[in-house]
Amino acid sequence: xxxxxxxxxxxxxxxxxxxxxxxxxxxxxxxxxxxxxxxxxxxxxxxxxxxxxxxxxxxxxxxxxxxxxxxxxxxxxxxxxxxxxxxxxxxxxxxxxxxxxxxxxxxxxxxxxxxxxxxxxxxxxxxxxxxxxxxxxxxxxxxxxxxxxxxxxxxxxxxxxxxxxxxxxxxxxxxxxxxxxxxxxxxxxxxxxxxxxxxxxxxxxxxxxxxxxxxxxxxxxxxxxx
Amino acid sequence: xxxxxxxxxxxxxxxxxxxxxxxxxxxxxxxxxxxxxxxxxxxxxxxxxxxxxxxxxxxxxxxxxxxxxxxxxxxxxxxxxxxxxxxxxxxxxxxxxxxxxxxxxxxxxxxxxxxxxxxxxxxxxxxxxxxxxxxxxxxxxxxxxxxxxxxxxxxxxxxxxxxxxxxxxxxxxxxxxxxxxxxxxxxxxxxxxxxxxxxxxxxxxxxxxxxxxxxxxxxxxxxxxxxxxxxxxxxxxxxxxxxxxxxxxxxxxxxxxxxxxxxxxxxxxxxxxxxxxxxxxxxxxxxxxxxxxxxxxxxxxxxxxxxxxxxxxxxxxxxxxxxxxxxxxxxxxxxxxxxxxxxxxxxxxxxxxxxxxxxxxxxxxxxxxxxxxxxxxxxxxxxxxxxxxxxxxxxxxxxxxxxxxxxxxxxxxxxxxxxxxxxxxxxxxxxxxxxxxxxxxxxxxxxx
Numbered sequence: 001x002x003x004x005x006x007x008x009x010x011x012x013x014x015x016x017x018x019x020x021x022x023x024x025x026x027x028x029x030x031x032x033x034x035x036x037x038x039x040x041x042x043x044x045x046x047x048x049x050x051x052x053x054x055x056x057x058x059x060x061x062x063x064x065x066x067x068x069x070x071x072x073x074x075x076x077x078x079x080x081x082x083x084x085x086x087x088x089x090x091x092x093x094x095x096x097x098x099x100x101x102x103x104x105x106x107x108x109x110x111x112x113x114x115x116x117x118x119x120x121x122x123x124x125x126x127x128x129x130x131x132x133x134x135x136x137x138x139x140x141x142x143x144x145x146x147x148x149x150x151x152x153x154x155x156x157x158x159x160x161x162x163x164x165x166x167x168x169x170x171x172x173x174x175x176x177x178x179x180x181x182x183x184x185x186x187x188x189x190x191x192x193x194x195x196x197x198x199x200x201x202x203x204x205x206x207x208x209x210x211x212x213x214x215x216x217x218x219x220x221x222x223x224x225x226x
Numbered sequence: 227x228x229x230x231x232x233x234x235x236x237x238x239x240x241x242x243x244x245x246x247x248x249x250x251x252x253x254x255x256x257x258x259x260x261x262x263x264x265x266x267x268x269x270x271x272x273x274x275x276x277x278x279x280x281x282x283x284x285x286x287x288x289x290x291x292x293x294x295x296x297x298x299x300x301x302x303x304x305x306x307x308x309x310x311x312x313x314x315x316x317x318x319x320x321x322x323x324x325x326x327x328x329x330x331x332x333x334x335x336x337x338x339x340x341x342x343x344x345x346x347x348x349x350x351x352x353x354x355x356x357x358x359x360x361x362x363x364x365x366x367x368x369x370x371x372x373x374x375x376x377x378x379x380x381x382x383x384x385x386x387x388x389x390x391x392x393x394x395x396x397x398x399x400x401x402x403x404x405x406x407x408x409x410x411x412x413x414x415x416x417x418x419x420x421x422x423x424x425x426x427x428x429x430x431x432x433x434x435x436x437x438x439x440x441x442x443x444x445x446x447x448x449x450x451x452x453x454x455x456x457x458x459x460x461x462x463x464x465x466x467x468x469x470x471x472x473x474x475x476x477x478x479x480x481x482x483x484x485x486x487x488x489x490x491x492x493x494x495x496x497x498x499x500x501x502x503x504x505x506x507x508x509x510x511x512x513x514x515x516x517x518x519x520x521x522x523x524x525x526x527x528x529x530x531x532x533x534x535x536x537x538x539x540x541x542x543x544x545x546x547x548x549x550x551x552x553x554x555x556x557x558x559x560x561x562x563x564x565x566x567x568x569x570x571x572x573x574x575x576x577x578x579x580x581x582x583x584x585x586x587x588x589x590x591x592x593x594x595x596x597x598x599x600x601x602x603x604x605x606x607x608x609x610x611x612x613x614x615x616x617x618x619x620x621x622x623x624x625x626x627x628x629x630x631x632x633x634x635x636x637x638x639x640x641x642x643x644x645x646x647x648x649x650x651x652x653x654x655x656x657x658x659x660x661x662x663x664x665x666x667x668x669x670x671x672x673x674x
Binding site: 083084123 | 507511515518519522541542544545548549551552571572575576578579580
């Protein structure tokens, strides 16, 4: 899951980035409104975190312009001013939730996960598809009550596949959503990750959790369990 | 460039200009009227002189003319100022004795029985008004003689009269003008005096001698001073709130700071230290939030423009519906038409935002909002079907934020802020049990 973070305060930006990365989320950070708007318009994101008081272009304007460009990923606003008039203005501009500074990181993480789930049609806080359960808060993956040990990128890939269970996802889309913007990418790596995920989730080859659609991409076939 | 004149100077200048124009015009027209009437009187006088002269003149058969008797003594006195001459063609037939020594050819020969007035300049000093009339005399043989009678009177008297009139006109109008100006200056001073007093009054406030403006002013100024007083009161209460919240903030921050310092001094267990630090940071953060909101409260002032409660609630509900989308809340919202209240928009957002968010946060699935309008108050009901608030806690929760430093974040903070705003507007808040099963908040706000 790829997150856009627009925050001008260096310390806060680095803290949030690090903590989100520790949660195995892919994070692109921008330090002003213009840079943030550019990234938000150019790359696919699952959730954006936007501070309202930004230099060059205000958070409200970034949100409005992103929405005008048809970007519909969920947006969480961060604001130091907890006045309701500001919150209402932000939400009316197109944001989906708000968080007043200072906040607990767990709160931020919970809100982001909730927004991502909501956008992809999930209602519970853990994602369950057939025998596989993923808990984004604990970053645990269980299959048939057994904990599965995944590397960071395997986890990111599975998280994204489960969020979009039942949808066909191309290699490019998968690469876009698990790699940060400035990382070296190689779409062939996706094949390797998929293969490893299949082995770890389904060592006996009875489940066939991920199917390959030639030339189109991959699909998680396990049914969503609400 | 604009010249910034004082009010009284403006009025004085305008009045002087108008007065000057008015008096000047009256002088001009009075003078004209006087001159016209003086001239017509002179002409009439000359006509009369002519007629009496004609009756006194004797014409004999040969056409010679003699003056029968002294018709007007002035005609017999040399240089008397009244002169008469009868001519026939270029030949002088008769002239009055007053013309002795004067070489005077009275000029006009209108012919027939016509008359003609003219002004003649005699020598350098004398100006004469001359009446020339044609006379036809028929003797007993039926022979006609044509004469011209010129009778002239000098204009010195009329000029003198005119000069006298102009002089007295000048004095009286000038005097009136000056008097009016003085009166005007006095009226202005007297009329603008209250404004001057207000300025002195305001200075006294600035220097701290008074707190409010006096209410003892004329009606027109009183409206202004009353509004200034309202502003002053509003500003005063806001300053008090700032001061209080700043002092409260500073004091209340000391407790968590003391706790942390103590923990640092005695504790060597990092996990305990972390826990305490987290707790105290939360407390500090809640305190800062609360006191900041309290200081930002505008408070009530009758000068505020009315804001629409319907619109504010509509926007807040729109926002909350979005944020609490996944909770699938069923809400009922009933408002008697639109209701306006004289209040600060930000305060109303804060009040209703906090209360409605609590309802959304603590309900299980139903929220109901009902607003109604009474004569002077607005009544707002916010109900939810959550766990409700136990009766013994209901009073504590709304007893302003005084104990906020001992309360946990959440319901307490939002409610403390809401109660503070309600207090700033001299309203009331009550908590009851709702028919939905949870808590019901009833708020009364004065409309004005």
